[in-house]
Amino acid sequence: MATLADLSLDQLSIDTLRLLAVDEVEKAKSGHPGAPLGCAPIAYLLFHKIMKHNPAHFKWPDRDRFVLSNGHASALLYATLHLSGYKVTLDDLKSFRQWHSKTPGHPESGETEGVEVTTGPLGQGFGMAVGMAIAEKHLAAVYNKPGHEIVDHHTYVLCGDGDLMEGISHEAASLAGTLGLGKLIVLYDDNLISLDGPTEWSYTEDVLKRFEAYHWHTQRVGDGNDLNAIEAAIEAAKAETGKPSLIAVRTVIGFGSPKAGTNKVHGEALGAADAAATKKYFGFPEDQSFYVPEDALKNWRQAVDRGQQAENEWKKRFDAYAAQNPELAAQFQRAVKNQRKAGWEKSLPSFPAGKPVATRNAGQTVMNAIADVVPELFGGAADLTASTKTIFKNSPHFAADPAGRNVFFGVREFGMCAAVNGMAAHEGLVPYGSTFFTFSDYCKPAIRLAALSRAHSIFVFTHDSIGLGEDGPTHQPIEQLMMLRTVPDLTDYRPADANETAACWRLALERNGAAFFALSRQDLPIIDPATHDVYGGVSKGAYILEDAENPQVILIGTGSEVWPCVEAKKLLEVEGIQTRVVSMPSWEIYDEQSSVYKQSVLPDGVPKLAVEAGSPLGWWKYVGKDGGVIGLDRYGASAPGPTVLEKLGFTAQNVASRAKDLLHK
Template identity: 60%
Template sequence: MADTAAPAVQSLEQLCIDTVRTLSMDAVQQADSGHPGTPMALAPLAYVLFTRHLRHNPANPLWMDRDRFVLSAGHASMLLYSVLHLSGYDLSLDDLKQFRQWDSRTPGHPEHGITPGIETTTGPLGQGVGNAVGFAVAEAHLSAVFNGGGHRPVDHHTYFIASDGDMMEGVSHEAASFAGHLRLGKLIGFYDDNHITIEGDTGLAFDEDVGARYEAYGWHVQHVADGNDLDALDSAIRTAKATTERPSLVVVRTHIAFGSPNKVDTAGAHGSPLGEDEIRLTKQALGWPSLEPFFVPDDALAEWRKSRDRGASLEAEWRRRYEAFEAAQPDRAKELGRRHRGELPAGWDADIPSFPPGKRVATRNASEKVLNAIAPRVPELMGGAADLAPSTKTLLKDMGDFSAGSYAGRNMHFGIREHAMGSVMNGMALHGGILPYGATFLIFSDYMRPPIRLASLMERQVIYVFTHDSIGLGEDGPTHQPVEMLALLRAIPHLTVLRPADANETAEAWRVAIGHRHGPVAIALSRQDLAIADRSKLGAA
């Protein structure tokens, strides 16, 4: 077990860190539900990251060029809520006291749109890793498009924290492989290597060398042997930020429920309250100045609240640079602003074709024509397929490939990674300035159902192009016949599912998908030719 003895004289930094620990254990105890151990283990990392490195402004959580932070280990939500409150976001101590309660601003897992400073909804493990990759993809693309001429209006990092469980989930493997291939140098992850899951030691099911795996993916990997070593954490983050040619992973050895005399390094601290007696013993072991629940020392709060001044200064410096960019390149600055506001260009749908009756056209082929009519007028539209672009007809003509070192291209090659594709697209949509689409066969929509569900929960504008609808697939047979997929997709709240019956309905489906701001849209398209209806007899599509 870890040494949990309190230092002889508690430094101000240690007081700040232990404030996160005590708030986390108190909130979980009051809710009688939650995960106290991981926030207690990660408090030092959160302190170093949020006070020394993360470019954020608590007064303006939506600052365009802020760094993005994703807690993929969403069960450790009290870590993030504590830090947001202490840093000065619009999240009160009373909000922390309502942790996991109905209609609370501090739900059991972080939810985008509920709590200021939460970049994405996490909880289903592994999804945050894919979201973080999507944030980094968006930053890389926008910086390639808008930076230049001595100006860098887009220049920020994406950070994420992943648990052992995140690293086990397949979506994190897919997303990490994708990020390494793309050499996303502004993506920095932390692996909370605490050796504990709900059932016990991770050795029950998981003993691989995660760092070596990430190195094989093309990531730069560092190891911090002690998660309480602030200097080592600081040095590792600095090195990761200086490593610009590939993404970085910092493997941090932590001890779940650090400070708890009887529950440190045990599964009992993972998903249950410590108990009132153990909380008292833990506070005494930490040298905590009060046994009162939710006690925040004035000195610690004042130190954390310096984030307000730091954040205001960082944003003010960026605004000076942005004003110089606006003065030098007003048209490009106007375009960047439009994209981030999510406003469509005037006349974006002017070139959408119509299809005369009397012919038979597969709706996937009609979609290809419509997509390529829209793309030149909607430059934020970018995406691709899970190695199926020739079949899904989703290649943007003459728009270039998004690839390592060539991030201005708009055609993405996700590889055979549907799950990661969905998760990455969520991150792209959440970042702002990007309208992502992704394609695969309808039967394989099941591979990406978790991120589809999360996009729907967050009401993010993501477009799914699902081809090879119906049983009309010829020799592919029953393994590729999506007889149940439409019903499954339509069961997801806030997901709009469109199944156009002909080419003109396909054009209208794309018109709906591009204009629908509050939620994802799935378009199901045929492989086989379909008759084009005579609209003079049947009415408009």
Template identity: 50%
Template structure:
């Protein structure tokens, strides 16, 4: 390694250490140990342009070990992104551009929010899948317009997490050869040496996943790291490069857990500066390093300019393809793309909303070539197959039906990665009860505000005979607890179509919760649904001078309508409100919300799930009909009756609320 390269690496190390020390919080060990790895990737391989951080053909770099964020911020600063020395000095401070873990959307150049271990690893798999799909869709023999790699720096903790096993297995199966991960093999985790918990043979494990695996004996040997990356780029499968490193390299706390999650302290920093013969001033960037980085930035600009020329020629020769790709990357849809979405169900009588969703999926797929997704081995039950396409596979790289296998956790993360990549509208599907397996990924989607779409069928105890292990009770409400997630539970086929339209056009992630059992179409209320369902809640029908409001979601809207008939026979006028999406309703004006749910009218909620949270809507004078226990194994009609989802219980509750 030459002297200038050593200076560049030391700059990254000490900027990271200084940021952690000034904040008195953070993880200096990884930056000290992995700076040479990061420098090698960024200076010799990474195709990017700091002046155009959204360039569609850039390589993606993910710091899956997000606790080492100070290293990523140092990289972004020296490589010319909009991140100043002052930003580094504000590490982990209020509203800074350098939060404790990398946050997508907060910092230019951060490709994904990482920190929950394994998530970056799995999201990178999704990015590689998006790259493959788009390249298969749009590349021509004479022009590879989409042709980039996904790099990630991963840690022992990443590899211990179960989501990594799921994602690695699928990546190997799909032979995602644009995926190159470098493993920081330092033998240290928070509790001490990794041999107390992690003694598996990582190399053999990833070989079994069908990955190319190679080793680098010295994490400071840039030439060896570069050779391993060059070798990885020649493979027909994903690559894991196991790099032997020293956590906290160069500090007195090297190779100990003490350097993992705490600042070095003044004495140890002084010793580290002495080790590297580094000046005493904080946040020091030598002039020669700045000049060297400028050379790299010139190379980056040249790469982008070369691609732009290729794009110009591509656009002239293939104008239709270039227009579609450009629109897809900017999440722009053809005008009137959703026209007719409400008219696709014909005269069907009873239809499960999962079946309606299947029809809508195929409607959307015909109009949006960037729309693709799949199920966790439940496509037949979730109704997710795109009939006009084939499976996404090694042989059919433009296939739009993704077979995720029974890998719900990774499936959610992979869809997030596809959404983050841009150019695709991606969805996943499983049973609602298994949303628990996906919760970390759903939470990250909401935190990143990335428009991932999560389809959940079999949304209540109406799943029936499979029993309480598969019957969601608390899941629906638990999803509503996640900020910035649109949780949608449509009442019939038409509401399902409208909720799908909102999910596809939303800038936030969506969870569609759909029935297994058939529900009666609300055909006579079609005009109200079409006009107002996208507002999240609306008056479906009402009597004059309503004495009570029945608020229902999903399949229970039909029950509310049946109850309304009986209430009419007993001269109790009522209003029926369908509430397919709390979050969309919350976005409406106070005047609209008051018009739908006036404060002075008693309210009763009806939903086959936990009642927790409904009190905020029905108020002290109202009541809730729901399930605050687990379900049971029996035919769904029996379960609904036994758990009080029947007209008689609704009538009794109304009379109790009204004091009759």
């Protein structure tokens, strides 16, 4: 049994990290001590020796990124951040998993300085890291000039068996290999144990061969405690610039504890006796918690001076770059702060009243109109750019030219959306991903993490209702719109026409948070911009589109269903029924408005009928107990879109009839 005096400085520092993580979990009486005990040497090497990072200024642009994809090992990350000199104190470690602490059960970006992305749902950190590496490669291609490299960093990932079992890892790894993301380095904690037991019960593939097939560079390190071997593997991975790298490191879960090598150490505190035994194994005082030897702390804190020196050197390079490339330098600084160019909104198109336009087509017009003034807008679709209309016409695709702004994600909806979140977290881009709305089901976990992280991720969904027609119920969304509206901090945009679409894009770029669009396949009439302040209305979430002097009934529509409401108003007023039509493109934004404004649009005491080709759940908070909803409690059908809409009740005649029913209650 070693004593502290016997330990090398490296080993002392690693073991300090291990036992801080053990104490975090032990004090909280919950958590995951196994991975920290096994992976501490990897974390030490990365943060102490290999990574370019500055604990005193976490967000400097050219830092290396670290993603803890197996987010349940958060105690390891928090202890690493504390020891390295980030703004994570010993008291923060002692409040692990407690109310309002900086050290939640799984890493959350924005809660803890040094945490790049929110992880925990396995595989998503891996996917986000792919997005970060895409962002780095694109920004390097756009901004770097001969003799002036201001974007040159790596993305490091620590992941476990669970990450690589999840389907998203297959999607993301395949994409990363295809795109040749040479600055992405994944260290795989290959410990042969999952929560249920040995991985051989459920996971027997040859992981390295799988990644070789994805065009990755692969290596194996046989001993997770061999610092020299791990470091040599990382350096070899850095030398391979044409492929992403996977390093499988054979570790022992719970190393040094009585439960080492078993699933019993995965997801619960060791207990007082086993925690003491583990400290004894490493030669640390058994009766002390959160013990940090002075020599270990001094060694770890070298990261502060090294990090400041690295950032200072980068600043000198950036100043020289800015002297030669002032416009690009200003654009770069603005982009990493997630700020738009002054006056960019003047490039937004206005659509004259006349020929109907599908909102998906309007979206393409908007994107291309603002392409030059919002160069940070970047993304693509899941093999559907021709259908979702989300492509920059004057830009190459990223795989052929990294400076290109069009990413062909392939049929990988979940991987695409996770990558979008990674790009947003990286900073310097406003990323988007696109697919058919019904396939948002494949994307939901990533959309939720975008909202939770308050990432500026934009998800563009088209073919938003039964109006898409012949493809039938498998492709016709019913519950998706309402499902996504329930996600906190996610802004919904379902515009009624081309001008509302332009206004929604403006808001999506101004609000700097997660958002989704639901756009139509079918053509829709145009709101006349000469008579309506469309942006002003959309910026309130809902507004009066058509009014009457003393409305007796209010029709509320979203998207394509605004138009049968407009036609129903004409039918009702022929019968002397004064009718107001409200367009509500965004519930989220409307709910943010004052009660005074809400009363001006949807006053109490006036019957209200909501019309939307989707689930009616949730509409009752706007229409009240005396109101009504024309929605869908069934799936659609395969037929021409106008036929499906007619058969399922989305006609002006049915809207007018239902409105009269409300008046005669």
